[in-house]
Amino acid sequence: MERQVFIVDDQEEDTRLDLYLSNQLDQLSRSFIQKLIEQEKIKINGKQEKLKKYKVKENDVVEIEIPLPERLDIKPENIPIHIIYEDEDVVIVDKPQGMVVHPAPGNYSGTLVNALLYHCKTLSSINGVIRPGIVHRIDKDTSGLLMVAKNDKAHRSLAEQLKEHSIHRVYAALVHGNIREEKGTIDAPIGRHPVDRLKMTVTDKNSKNAVTHFEVQQRFGNYTLIEAKLETGRTHQIRVHMAYIQHPLVGDPVYGLKKEKYHLQGQALHAKELGFLHPSTSKYMEFKSPLPDYFQKLLQIIENSSRQN
Template identity: 45%
Template sequence: MIHGNVFTIHVTEHDAGKRADTIVASYVSGCSRTLAAALILRGEIRVQGAVKKPGYKLKAGDEIRGHIPPPEPVPFEPEPIGLDILYEDGHLIVINKPPGLVVHPAPGHYTGTLVNALLYHCPDLEGIGGKLRPGIVHRLDKDTSGALVVAKNADAQECLASQFKSREVKKTYLALVHGEPRTDSGVILLPIGRHPVHRKKMSTFSKKGRAAETSWKIRERFQEAALLKIRLKTGRTHQIRVHCAAIHHPVIGDDVYCTRKRGKNLPKNLSLLIQSAPRQMLHAWHLEFTHPVTEKKMCFESPLPNDMDSLLNALRNV
C-alpha cells in the first residue's frame, strides 16, 4: 500500500527470502535499490518496526513500513548550455558530447559541465539517490567527444548501470593514432590501474591493475597515422588512450599518454599537421543499449566533430 511517499509492504511467501532493499525497490516506484539501502540504514524504512540491514532476508508475514523523502536539490546550478541531443524521452537522454565539455562537476569544474546543462534542459528530472540530478551512468573524458546516455530517473539509472556492469552495452570508438599498425586488427589484453608514480595517470604497469580488453580494427590508413575502430569489452579509466600508447600507437593529440615527440623524421608539412591536433583525437562513435522501460534495442551514431573530421580530410590530401 502506497500513499504519496509513505508505503507499507506485506511480505508474502513469494517474496520470502529476498533482500529488504530489493523488495522495496521492486514495489516502490522511483526508489532504486541504492536509495532503498540508504534509507534502510538511516531507519527511514523499517521491517517489523525495527532497523535492519539492507540485505536482511525477509520472512513471510513481515511488514515493511517507510517513506521516501522528497528529493533534495543538488548544489550545482542549472546553466543554459547548448546540447546536441541525439534522442530524448521521459526516461533518458542521449547526448552528442562536444570536446572540451566536462561531464560532472568536480574540483576546478563546478560550472559549465554537462550536469549543469542537463539540470537546465531537463525540468522533468526525478530524484536519483535522493537528489534531483541527472543519472550519469558512464563518462567521457573532457576532450573526448561523442555519444553519451544519461538517465532521468532512478529506475532508468539502475537498469542502465546494470547493463554497463554486465557489459551488455556496446561502445565503439574512432581513434586517430600515431604510426601505421602492421596488422589490420588486434586485441589488447593488458591490466590497467593507477600509475605507480604519476597518480593522475593510468598505467598497464600498475601493481593493482584490473583486467582490461580492447579490440581494434583499421578503418583507414594514412602516412604515419591510422584511424582505428575500437570496441571496449571493459570500461577502465582512460582505457583506449592507455592501451593505444602501450602498443606504441598513442592517440594523436594526447598530451598525457603520448610522452615522446612524434614525427621528427616526417616531412615538415605532415609533422606540423599531426602536431596541430587541438586535443586527443578520440570519438565515441556508436552506442547500443536496451531501453530500461520499453526493452527495445537502442542504437546511436554520433557524427564526427569538426576538428577531427578536418584533420582526417587533411591527412587524406597529404
Template identity: 55%
Template sequence: MNQIELTIQQEQQGDRIDKAVSAINNEWSRTQVQQWIKEGQVIVNGKEIKPNYKVADGDQIIITIPDPEELDVVAEEMNLEIYYEDSDVLVVNKPRGMVVHPAPGHLTGTLVNGLMAHCKDLSGINGVLRPGIVHRIDKDTSGLLMVAKNDLAHESLVNQLVKKTVTRKYKAIVHGTIPHDHGTIDAPIGRDKRDRQSMTVTDENSKEAVTHFNVIDRFKDFTFVECQLETGRTHQIRVHMKYIGYPLAGDPKYGPKKTLSIDGQALHAGVLGFTHPRTNEYLEFEAPLPEEFKSLLTLLKNRS
C-alpha cells in the first residue's frame, strides 16, 4: 500500500474530486480515481466521500493506492481475428461461443486470455479479470469489439460510449414479420425482479435504453434486421426486440423455445466506429456475417 497526501488549491475549488485529483497527477485517469473512491481509498478531511463530491479550497486528501494485483488470468495463444491494432487500441472480431472476460469458475478460453497472449499492454482500469475491456458482447453474439491498450485510450473510449458517439450496428434475425421498415425503441431497461439473471423493460431501477432498427429482408415468420445502439445496456437488443413482440431467433433467455436451429441468439455486431483516442481520427470497421448466420438466411429464403 502507498499513501499519497494532496491539498486542494483555490483554483480547483468547485471541481469534482475525480477531475481535481487527476489534474494534480495526470498519470491518474478520472476513471481510475472514481474506482478508488468507490473502494473507499480516497479520504477527504478524514471522511470517505461520494464520486460526485465537489472539492473546496484547502481540502486535505489522502489516497491509498493498493499494490499492483498479480494477474491470475493465464495468457492463451489463440487465432484471434484482429481488424486493427496500434499502440493505443485494438479491434477484434469475436466468434460466437467465446466469452469476453473471465469470471469465477470460468478463467480460461475467454477473449481476455487470448488478448493477454497477443499483446502485453492492456489498460488496467477494469481490474485484473477485464484488462483492456471497454465494452462487451454476449457469449453467443459474434462481432467487433474495441480494446484499450492503455488507460488514456480506455478513458477516451468509455467517454465516447457515455456521449453516445460510438457507432454500433448489429445484424439480427427475429421471430415474426415486422410490417414497418424502420423504428426506434425507447424503453428503459433494468434487472428483472423475478429473475435476477435477466433484464427487462421497467421503470424501477432502470437506465435509459434506445435502439434503432431497419428491416433488411422479410421471410415467412422471420425478419432480418439491422439494429443500431444509441445506448449500451446489458442484453439491450435482445430485451428491446422481445418487448415489441419480435424476439431474436435462437435466444435461449428471451425467445420462444420453437425457433431456428442455432446455438444461441442470431445476433452479429457487424459495424463498429469510434474516434481514435490519440489522433482524433474517426475509424469504422465492418465484419461480415459468420457462415452459420449466412446459412440461416439462405434457409429462410428457400422456405419463403
C-alpha cells in the first residue's frame, strides 16, 4: 500500500475531493479515486466519514492510501510490426494508426508492447511490466516513428535526452482552417482538463510548460498541412496546441470539430522524423517515415475538392 499526503492551498479551495486528488495524481482516474473514497482509503484531517461530495478547504490535510497494482502477465504476441532499425540497444518502429502503444487496464493484448516482446525478446525494465522499453508514446490514432529501449542503460540515455529536449521530433498534421502565417511557435502550458479527465487543456493551473513550433507545408482552402516540431513532449501536445489557436486537427475525436466532413479513424497526425544520439556510440541517428496511405489519400481527396471549389 502506498500512502501520500497533501495539504490544500488557497487556489484549490472548494474543489471536490475526487477532482482535487485527480489533479494531484495524474496516474489515477477520478472514478478510481471515488472507489477509494467508498473503501475509506482517504482521510481528511484524520477522518474518513462523509467524504463522497466533500469540497476541500485551505490547509486540509488529505491522506490517500493507494493499493499496489496487481501483478500482470503481459504476453508476447506474433503481431506484424514495421521495424525500420534495430540493434542491441534500440528499436525504431513505424507504428500504424489504430495500434495502442502499451497495455492498460481493460486492454492487455494487441498492443505494440505485446508485439515487441515477441519480436525482440528483451526490453528495458525501467517502466515496469506494462510499459517495458517504452521511452515515449504516441497516441493510438497517431501513426509514425517511435523509439524503444532494449536495455536499461539505453532507456536512461534516451530518457535523459527527452528530458533535455534534445530529441528531434517532427510531425505532419492536417488542420482545419487556413493558417495565414508561414510559421509560428505556440508556447502555452498544458495540464489536465479540470472537468474532463480524459482531456488535456492549455491552463496555468497544475500544468507544465509546452512549446510547439509549426511551419506551413501546403494550403488547401479550408485546410492546412503543417509540419510540427516538438520542443517539449506533453500528452496530446500538438492536438491541444492546434485546437488552442483555433486550428484543430482534422479527424481529432477529442479536440476536433463535432461534425467532420471526412470519416477518419482518428486525427491526421504522423510522426515523420525522429533523431537522437545513440545510447552506446553517441552518434547522431535520424530516421524518416513517409506519409502513410490513409494520410496521402486524405490529402488527395482534399486537394481535388479544393480545386473544384
